[in-house]
Amino acid sequence: xxxxxxxIAPFRAFMQQRAAEGAEGKNWLFFGNPHFTEDFLYQVEWxxxxxEGVLSRIDLAWSRDQQQKVYVQDKLREQGAELWRWINDGAxxxxxxxxxxxxxxxxxxxxxxxxEYGAMDAEAADEFLSELRVERRYQRDVY
Numbered sequence: 001x002x003x004x005x006x007x008i009a010p011f012r013a014f015m016q017q018r019a020a021e022g023a024e025g026k027n028w029l030f031f032g033n034p035h036f037t038e039d040f041l042y043q044v045e046w047x048x049x050x051x052e053g054v055l056s057r058i059d060l061a062w063s064r065d066q067q068q069k070v071y072v073q074d075k076l077r078e079q080g081a082e083l084w085r086w087i088n089d090g091a092x093x094x095x096x097x098x099x100x101x102x103x104x105x106x107x108x109x110x111x112x113x114x115x116e117y118g119a120m121d122a123e124a125a126d127e128f129l130s131e132l133r134v135e136r137r138y139q140r141d142v143y
Contacts, residue, residue, distance in 0.1 A: 007097025032061030
């Protein structure tokens with residue numbers, strides 16, 4: 001799940017449903033916003049999901065809390081090897097949020113991760129991501 005800013009909303013509902021149903025399986029959230037102290041939407045809820053084991057992993061990106069801006073795509077790149085393992089294990093990738101920049105940057109980063117860790121050239125990585133789309137394992141709700 002990749003949902004910076006308001007893109008977090010559908011993932012919150014998704015996790016609430018999983019918690020209510022006692023759903024099993026791993027899940028990983030990438031979330032970002034400008035500031036940790038002001039913009040960590042539903043912080044206590046996310047921390048609770050991690051503590052209870054409902055949310056397997058959470059990676060956070062704060063773009064204005066330090067001199068060097070950090071975005072969700074930076075966290076994806078940083079976790080590239082593990083992300084590739086999850087994809088190979090059948091993970092579904094959902095992206096929600098800004099269509100103008102974030103979604104494009106995230107897709108480019110996914111292509112880079114697939115190419116690097118899947119030992120593919122750019123064309124093969126693009127075909128791989130297209131196949132994930134066909135399998136409905138890569139879905140975007142961007143606006």
